[in-house]
Amino acid sequence: MITLGIIGCGDVAFRTYFPGIERLADRARVAAVFDPATERAERAAARFPGARVRATLEELLADDGIRGVLNLTPAPFHRAVNEQALRAGRDVFSEKPLTGTVAEGRALIALAEERGRVLLCAPAVMATRRFRWLKTLIGDGAFGRPTLATGQMANLGPAGWADYTGDPAVFYTKQVGPLLDTGVYVLHAITGLLGPAKRVQALGGVAIPERTVTIPSRAGETIRVEANDQMLLHLDFGGVTFAHVLSSFAVPASQAPALEVHGETGSISLALSDWYDGDGPTDLYRPGAPGAGPDGWQRAVRPPDTREGGRNLIGSGPEHFVDVLLGTAEPVLTAEHALHVLEIIHAATTSASEGRVEELETRFGG
Ligand SMILES: NC(=O)c1ccc[n+]([C@@H]2O[C@H](COP(=O)([O-])OP(=O)(O)OC[C@H]3O[C@@H](n4cnc5c(N)ncnc54)[C@H](O)[C@@H]3O)[C@@H](O)[C@H]2O)c1
Incomplete structure (x- = not known):
């Protein structure tokens, strides 16, 4: 225990x-x-x-x-x-x-x-059943060599999150911002699936500098936006494999997928609506594969061994921690992976302000 x-x-x-x-x-x-x-x-x-x-x-x-x-x-x-x-x-x-x-x-x-x-x-993306399964599929060559990932976490941030019980102001400070709050999820997913990136370049800025809080208990409070609320990142993994990530607290609404990963012969697409479901459905494009429709897509595929009810992506973190401490799981949510994503985030912010490509130094295994 x-x-x-x-x-x-x-x-x-x-x-x-x-x-x-x-x-x-x-x-x-x-x-x-x-x-x-x-x-x-x-x-x-x-x-x-x-x-x-x-x-x-x-x-x-x-x-x-x-x-x-x-x-x-x-x-x-x-x-x-x-x-x-x-x-x-x-x-x-x-x-x-x-x-x-x-x-x-x-x-x-x-x-x-x-x-x-x-x-x-955290985030516990790579400990979820869905991402462990996708990593295995990619590793087995189910989509050919991975060439491109696109990710998007874009909304207006917690100032408008009606049932949020904390203070939303901290999320707009330079110590947080959209990349560290939610962009971090797709960055963990992309680097978890493709491995460490080598270089990053970014554009970004503060698009909406002041926010009026609409959370009922704090309605009318205003927040000054200090961190870039619009960040567009390009990542280079070497060998002509790239990623593009939009991380924003300045997008009112979007219907874009949270994440797509493309290989030479197939694609993976994850809807934002199911992002926090650790067992969530995934669309796979694999023409000719068992279960694929005439258009090549296999829709809403669940990872194998799905238990009743699905697991929350965030809740997978403490479970993984406990299993690692018990010695029944190998560490997946490593500090080295988190450090690599942190370096991407800081380097992207520097790239956006300096206008140059930043080389990345940190690496992680797994
Ligand atoms: N709210 C979410 O849904 C959510 C989702 C994913 C990740 N997170 C992350 O979880 C963390 C906490 O976010 P939150 O939304 O729960 O914030 P919150 O403000 O609601 O809660 C933070 C709590 O920490 C307490 N606290 C402050 N300083 C402390 C200290 N020195 N020692 C002990 N407790 C202290 C505060 O009193 C507060 O109760 C953040 O890093 C956030 O990015 C939050």
Whole structure:
């Protein structure tokens, strides 16, 4: 049984992590929770029998009864909390991003290695059943050599997300922005399927500099947009394999797929509407393959072994963490992969402001 500590009991904790952890009752239990907002910590603890509310982060981390922690704080706190947890001897699963900068990410990975601790990072795209299956299909040559991926995460951001319970302002600061908030999902998917990229070039800017919050509890508040809310990235993987990604908080609505991957002989298409379903349906273009229609498409294919109900993409993170700690899964959501995506995001922002192609240094295996 893996004992967990929860750090940060906000929107994502209640929305997806807690339901995800409750499904792991045979493998994990929440032993302690901490949030500076005590009411939220108490509400969180009430969901898990035996869980204790800790008054400070230090108190939670000092508890040797806790094996691993889930860092669900807002992005600007991630590095400090992750580092403190590793130094206290805890294994760590961090919400994205791992750290603020690439240099901090490298230092954090070195610290985890030095202390012999597990350090994993969201988003959990590559741990879902759907993306494990797609990676195997691509690796088996089901679509020929991959040549191109296109991804899009484009909306107006959390200022207009009616049932969001956190403060949406942080998502428009330079420490977050659309690339770190949602573009990160398609970047993990594309690099998870195609491997590390070698170069990036980007265009971007602030298209809509001020937002009026429409979340009912905060209606009328205004937010100044500091991070580029429009980012267009091109990635070069070498060997004439490319990707194009649109990451935006300045698109009112879109019907474009979240992700398409094209090989020499076939294509994969994922709708945005099913993006967060870890078992979600996928359209495959494989003319002549068993199950393909006369137009070559096999529509709404589910990964094999689909369990009833499907699994949430975000909820797959804590499950993977627990299985890695139990030794029943190999780490997929590695800090090295998260660091590579973080480097892409920072290099893209530099490319957009400097007007040049940026070489990427980080690599990851798997
Ligand atoms: N909300 C979502 O659906 C969603 C989805 C995917 C990822 N995420 C990521 O999850 C993280 C949290 O987002 P959220 O939407 O839950 O934000 P939130 O503001 O709703 O919740 C964050 C919580 O962390 C607490 N907190 C702040 N500083 C802390 C500290 N030093 N130690 C412990 N707790 C602290 C806050 O009091 C708050 O309760 C972010 O990195 C976000 O990008 C959120």
